[in-house]
Amino acid sequence: MFVSPQVLGTEISLLCMTGDNLEHIAIIMDGNGRWAQKRKLPRSAGHKKGAEVVKEIAKAAHEKGVKYLTLYAFSTENWNRPKDEVDTLMGLLRQYLKSDFSELHKNNIRIRFIGERECLDADIVQSMHRLEKETAQNTGMCLCLAISYGARGEIVQAAKKLASLVKKGDLSETDIDIQNFSAMLYTKDMPDPDILIRTSGEERLSNFLLWQIAYAELFFTKTLWPDFSADELSDIINQFSSRERRYGKV
């Protein structure tokens, strides 16, 4: 069978994308407020549009063969925003949990959540558990939403868990290592992100996956999250495939 170089090229690049060099993309979805402000709309309109983009990007990443997509939807520091904005974000989350995620479920996407659930309303936590259970057998991409998440808090609770194992005599202090520390994090059964993207032009990590992104390739784009597209995601994936990752070696 004749295979055109273009088709072959596409297949090769698809293999690169889905190969073991790219499994996990993490995104700091920033810029909803500025997107709304530019249009003289309330900030809530930016969050609403941002939530729609979550679905688009999840589907696009799934189609590209990405195995894990982790999105920073609400940080532990975001609780300090004005009450009406927090209420808007929690309202969007409720709506997502009730209906919008069912579309992703139909697409064989597994959904999970990381973060401090004890800070969330009981009905939201219940819906999270239900959705995680319902989608647990899906074999496609895992969409992981970081909600009420903060990396420093995550690291502190991991240290406390290890300290308690040592205190009980179940672990020796000298046996504490990177592997068993990682096993105490929310992300224990996920590979570390290969790519970290932050939208909106800000170039900082804002307490997101600080342990896990030790060797992630960082991409900062000026695009505001509500304008982020599947094409831009593809472009970043292509740039990633030409980066050399040395992990400290020569």
Ligand code: FPP
């Ligand atoms: C940062 O933009 C964005 C957030 C704090 C929330 C991100 C939330 C969404 C994309 C929608 C909700 C998602 C789900 C799954 C329900 P910003 O408000 O800090 O924007 P600004 O920096 O321009 O003010």
